[in-house]
Amino acid sequence: MAERPRRGDGTRVVHAGLPAPQQGAPFLPGPVLAAPYHLAGDPADEPWQYGRFHNPTWTAYESALGELEDARAVLFASGSAATSALLHELIGPGGVLVAPRDCYYGARWIAAPGIRPRDGELRLVTSETSVLSAAADGASVVWIETPANPTLAVVDVAAVAAAARSSGARVVVDNTVATALGQRPLDLGADVSVVSATKSLAGHADLVLGVLTTRDEGVAAAMLRRRTDMGAVAGPFEAWLAHRSLATLALRLERQSANALAVAGLLAERDEVSNVRYPGLPQDPGHLVAARQMTRYGPLLSFTLPDADHAQRFLTAAELVLEATSFGGVHSTAERRGRWGTDEVPAGLIRFSAGIEDGADLLADVAAALDSAAA
Numbered sequence: 001m002a003e004r005p006r007r008g009d010g011t012r013v014v015h016a017g018l019p020a021p022q023q024g025a026p027f028l029p030g031p032v033l034a035a036p037y038h039l040a041g042d043p044a045d046e047p048w049q050y051g052r053f054h055n056p057t058w059t060a061y062e063s064a065l066g067e068l069e070d071a072r073a074v075l076f077a078s079g080s081a082a083t084s085a086l087l088h089e090l091i092g093p094g095g096v097l098v099a100p101r102d103c104y105y106g107a108r109w110i111a112a113p114g115i116r117p118r119d120g121e122l123r124l125v126t127s128e129t130s131v132l133s134a135a136a137d138g139a140s141v142v143w144i145e146t147p148a149n150p151t152l153a154v155v156d157v158a159a160v161a162a163a164a165r166s167s168g169a170r171v172v173v174d175n176t177v178a179t180a181l182g183q184r185p186l187d188l189g190a191d192v193s194v195v196s197a198t199k200s201l202a203g204h205a206d207l208v209l210g211v212l213t214t215r216d217e218g219v220a221a222a223m224l225r226r227r228t229d230m231g232a233v234a235g236p237f238e239a240w241l242a243h244r245s246l247a248t249l250a251l252r253l254e255r256q257s258a259n260a261l262a263v264a265g266l267l268a269e270r271d272e273v274s275n276v277r278y279p280g281l282p283q284d285p286g287h288l289v290a291a292r293q294m295t296r297y298g299p300l301l302s303f304t305l306p307d308a309d310h311a312q313r314f315l316t317a318a319e320l321v322l323e324a325t326s327f328g329g330v331h332s333t334a335e336r337r338g339r340w341g342t343d344e345v346p347a348g349l350i351r352f353s354a355g356i357e358d359g360a361d362l363l364a365d366v367a368a369a370l371d372s373a374a375a
């Protein structure tokens with residue numbers, strides 16, 4: 001029998017994790033809300049015992065995400081819960097975590113108190129392929145975030161993974177910004193991919209979840225154990241909402257990417273705007289590597305206005321672009337990243353997440369807000 005060609009991402013996300021058709025049943029079964037399940041007699045071989053151990057709504061979403069990356073997926077209550085479980089597992093006493101200085105601040109904060117009690121070491125380095133590759137020597141784990149939030153720095157995952165493999169370090173990619181439809185870190189040689197589903201993956205600004213994927217059965221089993229023991233479990237309703245949202249991931253990313261590229265192009269033409277970063281922009285310093293390892297460039301970009309006041313005037317003047325943190329949702333959002341004090345960024349740096357609005361409306365709104373802020 002002829003082998004069927006691999007189906008496209010848009011098709012795969014629509015069908016991922018759905019049960020086989022059954023007369024009278026819904027396509028995607030609703031959330032199973034249970035603390036205990038009926039459980040009589042010897043529990044040893046019973047799959048459904050207690051709601052912190054297992055939940056069929058999690059399992060369905062995990063199998064969907066696993067299908068997309070040909071891997072095992074483990075769902076957590078948040079991206080931070082997944083990150084902290086993973087770092088506690090992979091960094092033993094005396095272990096060394098190498099992480100980019102500009103990676104998501106939460107990963108840095110979790111890493112610092114999380115490994116210090118165990119005599120581990122956190123080495124912060126610049127987010128550059130050559131620096132991360134060189135730092136792999138002597139590391140237990142090299143953490144990569146590409147594109148990085150909020151700098152949009154791009155790192156060559158395959159190159160760092162090759163360096164790490166030869167020095168015995170594991171490589172984890174925070175794939176939150178791209179998602180599995182933007183790049184496939186496990187195919188590029190990473191051991192584990194971590195995603196805050198809160199952002200683009202679920203994409204509707206209505207839930208907090210995290211997931212990690214790996215082809216290492218030992219790591220997958222350890223993550224399930226830690227999730228159960230530490231109790232960082234997802235609510236079944238959030239898991240169901242995220243699974244429901246997965247069907248439109250390709251559609252959303254396509255529109256978001258087109259809008260983001262158009263906004264980045266508009267920004268690049270403006271005199272008052274500097275350092276526009278978007279991996280899909282041909283003149284972006286990360287574009288060549290991004291073009292090699294990414295299939296969609298996603299919603300996120302950043303740019304710098306002359307100062308904090310100017311940036312705030314822009315945010316206030318925009319009507320369609322909601323001023324809020326987080327990113328990747330169907331609504332365009334932006335914030336002055338420096339307002340948190342957590343990232344080493346210029347005061348006028350704006351992190352911008354393109355939504356799925358009509359591109360012409362979004363461009364007009366951004367242009368009008370820039371004009372108003374400059375006046």
Ligand SMILES: *Cc1c(COP(=O)(O)O)cnc(C)c1O
Nearest residue numbers: 078079080104149176196198209
């Ligand atoms: C938001 C975010 C996280 C943390 O995810 P939560 O779901 O908020 O815990 C981790 N990494 C990146 C890149 C993020 O943007």
